Amino acid sequence: MEPVVTWYDILDVMPGAGTEEIQDKYDARASLLRPELIAGAPSVVITAASRAQQLLDSARRVLGDPAARGRYDAALGIRRSGGGLAPPENLPSEPGWGPHDFDWPVGTRGAELLGDLLALTDWLAPHPGPPRRVTVPDVRGLFYGTCLQIVGKLGFRINSIQLTEHPRPVEGLVVGQSPRAATKARRASELTIQVWHPPGELPLR
Numbered sequence: 238m239e240p241v242v243t244w245y246d247i248l249d250v251m252p253g254a255g256t257e258e259i260q261d262k263y264d265a266r267a268s269l270l271r272p273e274l275i276a277g278a279p280s281v282v283i284t285a286a287s288r289a290q291q292l293l294d295s296a297r298r299v300l301g302d303p304a305a306r307g308r309y310d311a312a313l314g315i316r317r318s319g320g321g322l323a324p325p326e327n328l329p330s331e332p333g334w335g336p337h338d339f340d341w342p343v344g345t346r347g348a349e350l351l352g353d354l355l356a357l358t359d360w361l362a363p364h365p366g367p368p369r370r371v372t373v374p375d376v377r378g379l380f381y382g383t384c385l386q387i388v389g390k391l392g393f394r395i396n397s398i399q400l401t402e403h404p405r406p407v408e409g410l411v412v413g414q415s416p417r418a419a420t421k422a423r424r425a426s427e428l429t430i431q432v433w434h435p436p437g438e439l440p441l442r
Contacts, residue, residue: 242357243313244296246383252315256301263297266380269407274435281377282400282433285412288350288378295350357387373428375418381409381432392424397432404434 245252248262270286270293278286299305357374371391376384381397388395400412413431416422 242354242387244299244309244354246386247292247296247354247379248300249380249382250300252310252313254300259297259300263293266408267293269410269435278433279412281412281431282410285378285410285433289380289410291350292354292378295354370421370423373414373416373418373420373422376411376414376428376430377418379411381411384411384430388428388430393422393428394425396427396429398429399434400431401434401436403437405437407434409434 245254248254248259248266250259250262254262267290270290275282275286299309353375373393374387374391376387379387385395399409401409409432411430412433415429422428
């Protein structure tokens, strides 16, 4: 079994992605979080954008460093030489796997981000006989595509509410959700998310 949420998911790249592709994807997503694009946005957007940027920075820091990425891939069970996945010795949902095992971002905020990611992965990790009710993950600060993958694997039905009246044709950012994170909900129940896009040009009238 492999962790469901990884730094590769955060950047929306495959494990075989090269350094240039990782940087390009980072740049593309980070460009949607530029201060001038979120200026004047509601506080929930500012908060989600800040978390999104920190997650992107953390993912690039791990995947952009060959040594750190090698250790990370080994923990995931990714075989670089032959490709594919091998059973990892320790999963995030198992005891003993923590921030000290890898070159994670240094500092309190980095530790918090890792904790969030580990919790999210643990919620999504396969368990024998999936329960009827599952813990709702915190998807705020994730880009829409990544959110869809997570929600789909948990078995929720998704209801998206677009917040931007005239959005740019780019991937949206999840800034709100209902039910709230850490609550229990039935599989196949509805998870409503609020999605924000940077505003585009106003249409001509």
